[in-house]
Amino acid sequence: MSLSFDLNDLEELTLNAKQIQENVLEEILTLNANTEYLRQFLHGSIDKELFKKNVPVVSYDDIKPYIERVANGEPSYVISGKPITRFFLSSGTSGGKPKIFPVNDEFFEDQTFISSLSSSIISKHIKDVEQGKALTFNFVRTQSSTPSGLQVSAGITSYLLSDCFKNRPSNSFTSPDEVTLCPDNKQAMYCHLLCGLVQRDKVVSVAAPFASALVNAITFLENYWKELCSNIRYGHVSEWITDLSCRDAVTNILGGGNSALADLVEEECNTKSWKGIITRLWPKTKSVQSIVTGQYAQYIPMLEFYSNKVSLISPVYASSETMFGVNVNPLCKPQDVSYTFMPNISYFEFLLVDEGDKVEIVDLVDVHIGCYYEALVTNYFGLRRYRMGDILQVTGFYNNAPQFRFVRRKNMVLSISLEATTEEDILKALNHATPILKSSDLLLMGFTSYADISTHPGHYVFYWELKAKNNNEIIKLHNKILVECCCVIEESFNSIYRQLRSKDGYIGALEIRVVQQGTFNSLMEIFISQGASPSQYKTPMCINSSEALEVLDNNVLARFISDRSPPF
Incomplete structure (x- = not known):
C-alpha cells in the first residue's frame, strides 16, 4: 500500500467500497487458503460463497489454541500465509485478561494510512492546523516475548518502536522521540509537559491516543506545575529524570532559563479554577484530539471543562485486531461521533444484533441505517470471521461506505436479576446525573460500577x-x-430494571460510594501491572476483579443510597 494520501482517495475508496471489499477477501483467501486453519474448511478453495458457508464465526477462545501454537514456535502457516513477526497485546480492560493477536509489519502501514487520512480530513476542517505542533502524550511499555522469541506489546507501543514511526517524514510533536520512547512513563509524562510548555506558542493541538491519557496528563500537571516552572525558570531538568537520552534531548529544547515563561505558566496554574487550562496554557490550540467514544465517553465532561470546549475530535476507530475507519466529520459533537469504515484494510461482515435465534450476517455495504450490528473481522494476519464484541449502530453512509456509532462492548453489563444494563445505559444515566453535580461545583473525575450480590436483594x-x-x-x-444522583441514575435505566427495582423488589436501592482522590490512579496501576497498556488504559465501566474492588472499598469516603423507587 502506498503511504501517500490525499482526500481524492477517500472518495475513490468509499465510492467503490463493494468492489474493494471483494478484492480484499479474494486477496486474503489467496494468501491464506492453504493455512492449516482455513484448509479444514475450504480445502484450498478461494471461493467467497464457500468461505461464508463453511468458515465459522469465532470468538477469541476458538482461535486461541492456533495463536498460542505460533507463539510457541510453530510455523506461521498454522494461521497466516505471511510470516507473523510479532503479537499485539490487547488492553485487557474491556473484557478481562489481555489477549494476543498475530500481526506483521504491514499492520503499521495500515496505521500510518489511517492516521494520514484522519490528518488530511482534520486539516480540511481546521485552518492551518498543520502549521504548528501537537502536544501529544504517547507512551511505550516494556515489551515481552513469546517462547519462540517474537515480541509482544500493545499496538501503540509496537507502532512507536516500528520503522514506520522512526522513518516518518517529519516530527510534528513538541516532544522529541527520546521522550516518547522513554520506558519510564512517569519521566516521559513529565518531559512531555515540559517540552509542551517551553514550546507553548507552537502548539496547535493537544492529543493522546485515548481520553484517559489526556485527563491523566492534566492531573499530573496539577501535581508538578511548580517543579516544571522551576525547570523552565532556571533552564535545567529535574534530577529525577534519569533517562540520559531523554534528559539530553529535553535539555536541548529548554535552551537555558526563561523567567518570563515560568511566570506566565505559574500565573495560569496558580488560579482558583483550572477551567480552560488547556487553552490558557496553549492559547493557539485549535483542537483536542483523542478517542472519546465507548468507555472513553466518561471523560468528555472533564476534557470540555479543561479545554474551554475547544473542538474535541475523536479521529479514528481502531483496535488490536484491525484498523476500522475515520471520523469524516471531526467538528461534530463528541457524543455524535460516527466512523466511516475504510474498505481496504480488512474484510468486514456484520452480525445483526438482538434477532433472537435468527442469524443474519451481511457485508459492509449491505448494512441498514438504524440497525445494530456486531462487527466480524477477517484480516490478513490470521483472524477469520472474528467476533469483535463491539456493538455498532449504522448512522448513515459516506458515498457507499457505512458510518457506525460505537454503542458498547457486547459483554459489558451489570445484572442482578433478569435485567441487563449495558455500557450505553450507564453512560446515558451518568449524562443525566452529572449535571446535578454542577450545583455543588464538583467534577466527576472517574467512575466504575459493580453488581453487588452480597446483599439481599x-x-x-x-x-x-x-x-x-x-x-x-x-x-x-x-x-x-x-442521593438525588442515585435516584436520577435509576430513573434513567430501562423498564425491566425499574420494574424489578420498584415493583417486584428483586433489585435493591442503587448506591454511590465516593472514593478518595487518587483511587482511580491506583486502580490503573493494578491493571497496568497485569499487562494493560498505559496509553490504551481506560477505567472499566464494570468491575469484577476482587483486587480492584478491594482498592475501591478501602478508599471509600462516604456512601449515598437512592431514597425512592424509580417510576415504572
Missing part, C-alpha cells in the same frame, strides 16, 4: 471519584445532591 454500586472545580477547595459532599 442485590444492588448496583457506583464508585465515584470527585474533585472540586476550584483548586485546593475541600470537597463538600451534600447528602441531598448525591
Whole structure:
C-alpha cells in the first residue's frame, strides 16, 4: 500500500467500497487458503460463497489454541500465509485478561494510512492546523516475548518502536522521540509537559491516543506545575529524570532559563479554577484530539471543562485486531461521533444484533441505517470471521461506505436479576446525573460500577471519584445532591430494571460510594501491572476483579443510597 494520501482517495475508496471489499477477501483467501486453519474448511478453495458457508464465526477462545501454537514456535502457516513477526497485546480492560493477536509489519502501514487520512480530513476542517505542533502524550511499555522469541506489546507501543514511526517524514510533536520512547512513563509524562510548555506558542493541538491519557496528563500537571516552572525558570531538568537520552534531548529544547515563561505558566496554574487550562496554557490550540467514544465517553465532561470546549475530535476507530475507519466529520459533537469504515484494510461482515435465534450476517455495504450490528473481522494476519464484541449502530453512509456509532462492548453489563444494563445505559444515566453535580461545583473525575450480590436483594454500586472545580477547595459532599444522583441514575435505566427495582423488589436501592482522590490512579496501576497498556488504559465501566474492588472499598469516603423507587 502506498503511504501517500490525499482526500481524492477517500472518495475513490468509499465510492467503490463493494468492489474493494471483494478484492480484499479474494486477496486474503489467496494468501491464506492453504493455512492449516482455513484448509479444514475450504480445502484450498478461494471461493467467497464457500468461505461464508463453511468458515465459522469465532470468538477469541476458538482461535486461541492456533495463536498460542505460533507463539510457541510453530510455523506461521498454522494461521497466516505471511510470516507473523510479532503479537499485539490487547488492553485487557474491556473484557478481562489481555489477549494476543498475530500481526506483521504491514499492520503499521495500515496505521500510518489511517492516521494520514484522519490528518488530511482534520486539516480540511481546521485552518492551518498543520502549521504548528501537537502536544501529544504517547507512551511505550516494556515489551515481552513469546517462547519462540517474537515480541509482544500493545499496538501503540509496537507502532512507536516500528520503522514506520522512526522513518516518518517529519516530527510534528513538541516532544522529541527520546521522550516518547522513554520506558519510564512517569519521566516521559513529565518531559512531555515540559517540552509542551517551553514550546507553548507552537502548539496547535493537544492529543493522546485515548481520553484517559489526556485527563491523566492534566492531573499530573496539577501535581508538578511548580517543579516544571522551576525547570523552565532556571533552564535545567529535574534530577529525577534519569533517562540520559531523554534528559539530553529535553535539555536541548529548554535552551537555558526563561523567567518570563515560568511566570506566565505559574500565573495560569496558580488560579482558583483550572477551567480552560488547556487553552490558557496553549492559547493557539485549535483542537483536542483523542478517542472519546465507548468507555472513553466518561471523560468528555472533564476534557470540555479543561479545554474551554475547544473542538474535541475523536479521529479514528481502531483496535488490536484491525484498523476500522475515520471520523469524516471531526467538528461534530463528541457524543455524535460516527466512523466511516475504510474498505481496504480488512474484510468486514456484520452480525445483526438482538434477532433472537435468527442469524443474519451481511457485508459492509449491505448494512441498514438504524440497525445494530456486531462487527466480524477477517484480516490478513490470521483472524477469520472474528467476533469483535463491539456493538455498532449504522448512522448513515459516506458515498457507499457505512458510518457506525460505537454503542458498547457486547459483554459489558451489570445484572442482578433478569435485567441487563449495558455500557450505553450507564453512560446515558451518568449524562443525566452529572449535571446535578454542577450545583455543588464538583467534577466527576472517574467512575466504575459493580453488581453487588452480597446483599439481599442485590444492588448496583457506583464508585465515584470527585474533585472540586476550584483548586485546593475541600470537597463538600451534600447528602441531598448525591442521593438525588442515585435516584436520577435509576430513573434513567430501562423498564425491566425499574420494574424489578420498584415493583417486584428483586433489585435493591442503587448506591454511590465516593472514593478518595487518587483511587482511580491506583486502580490503573493494578491493571497496568497485569499487562494493560498505559496509553490504551481506560477505567472499566464494570468491575469484577476482587483486587480492584478491594482498592475501591478501602478508599471509600462516604456512601449515598437512592431514597425512592424509580417510576415504572
